[in-house]
Amino acid sequence: MRSLLGRWQTWAGFAVAAVLLFGVAPAVLSTFRLGLLGQYLCFAIVAAGIGLAWGRGGMLTLGQGVFFGLGAYMMGMHLKIADAEIRGNSVPDFMQIAGIPVLPGYWAPFASPAFTLLAIVVVPTAIAALLGLGVFKRRVKGAYFAILSQALAAAMAILLVGQATLGGSNGLNGFRTFFGFTLSDPVNRQMLYFIAAAVLLVVVAIVRQLMQSRYGELLVAVRDGEERVRFLGYDPANIKVVAYTAAALFASIAGALFAPIIGFITPAQVGIVPSIAFLIGVAIGGRTTLLGPVLGAIGVAWAQTAFSERFPAGWTYAQGLLFIVVVGFFPAGLAGIGALRKRRARTKPAAQPVPDPDPDPEPEKVTAS
Template sequence: MKKWSALSLDIVLLAALALAPLYLSAYHLSLLGRFLALAVLSLGISVIWGWGGILSLGQGVFWGLGAYVLAMHLKLTGLAPGDLPDFMMWSGLDHLPAWWKIFEHPAVAIAGVVVIPTIAGGLLAWLVFNRRVSGVYFSLLTQALALAFSTLLISQQAYTGGFNGLTDFSTILGHPMIDPGFQRNIYWITLGVLVLASIACRWLTHTAFGRVLVAIRDGESRVRFLGYHPAAYKTIAFAFGAMLAGISGALYVVHVGVISPAMVGVIPSIEMVIAVAVGGRSSLTGVVLGTLLVNFGKDWISSAMPEMWQLAMGALFILVVTALPQGLAGIPGLVEKLVLWSKGKREAKMADQPAIALVEKD
């Protein structure tokens, strides 16, 4: 029963998203598209945080790696042969570094988007989790990493475009990016990737792997003393989350046409986590809804009252943590409880009535 209602919610949500090009304006469709790209990232956070209990405050790093790799490719495809990206010329570089050149080929760029964040996340997780660093220490470490990453990007002006990042893309795989037909296609592609990512997460959390991951979250040492190697499970989960982050970043770049250090640092990394908390970290449908809600909210508030956004975000986070620890996904359970409670009250009243009637008859 519960399973069916959850599934029907998924179907309604998917239908609403699939039909969005029919009822949304071009502007709102483009917003929805970029937020769906972010939802791919949220699914990854849900697996590592909701199931694995690992709170990463540095997902911006892996998201940024995917975004920058694709942005490098887009930057190169827009150039005439032999030309250098504008910011490299300004910085006095006279030839393209080899680690830029390889991303000229679209297949290499796409592989890089998937593989580079996965390896970076996996490597970090393996080193850290094998040393049994966990909990708040891990969160702080990833936060520091996000800061270091954005600082590094800003400082390497000649290779990364510095503070301004990479922008001014014209074509992708030969298609002009400003074309309205292209905008619609990219929406479909993003939705498709989100559906695939969501299926992958559902499968992963239903395997033995998913169950062991939850067990590690609840009692790491007990699981270790049953012969499991927690670091291996946590590493795979974290690398998977980093992979989804990278894919999300690349899709986002295609939607917005720019990537800069300000989009990958500490504040964005925290916003990513808040969106997941609002949706409910242990609900794959919840985190998608949470991401859409928080980002549309951000768009709306920051255009109406720009200075209010961070306050609103903070207030929202406090509200969710204190009143709705399971996020939006906790609402049905809460409603159910409320219904049961009022039903119980009514039944209690009805149970009282005959007794009163009997007394009156006498």
């Protein structure tokens, strides 16, 4: 009975989210604000994967900008080739300015939409799997894994800046079409938002299934007692690799959607700072819950836009202060406050009955002498 009730609550939650994302938001938000919400949903997709890897698996992934950037740049390469073909050019516009007359060899396959979509899924997944096996098999964890993943994000940003065939520090920008649809058309921009919303719901459903499955229990067991799991006959490295790879895949898909929604992608959006920003939203929302990372990422991104419009120089300090307060006083995030209250209410001792101050005395027994 309880499982049936939980299943109905889950479906009801997805229905409410679908109504808000597909019905209410397009009706009340302008085209510009709807595009901003689409960007926030892309961040939420990344956060859902981080919640799985970090919240359930204990892997502090400080390098999700690497996979986010891979997906964004691969999508951007296809969009730039498509724009060049429409204008009758053999190379994108920025290559003409840089004096590159021929399309580089590694660009050519991305002229195919099917290859691009396949690469967005396969390339980051393969890289994450190989990297995860190499790291976790050597039992690298904790702060060492966090530093390694952060170094990868920094290395990728530096590498992209030095690549003239990828736009250098300017990145790829000026996208005009998306698989044949004109991006300047508000209807098509709304279509991009709907795609991001649908992908977010699918990703949340996948993460929930993983968390509720036997694998999810093993992942939590690895986080809390890796040596005990190894003693029971399981390889913790393989369990970690699955979560790390899934998080990388979600980040790549989010980046591929982010590029056409925002209209450009630069090395500054895939380095250390964006990777930490993803983590801040997850920590504030509640990394061990299902919806905490998603809502936290959307909330932090919205707050950044809202407050930076009024206080451009002060938002960074406010964001850092909020992160310190949450981590220091609410380790489970804002989503854990309600659970903490319920736990305290359950453990609160019941009130003891107050004895009657003046009980009726028993009548004295008179014995015959």
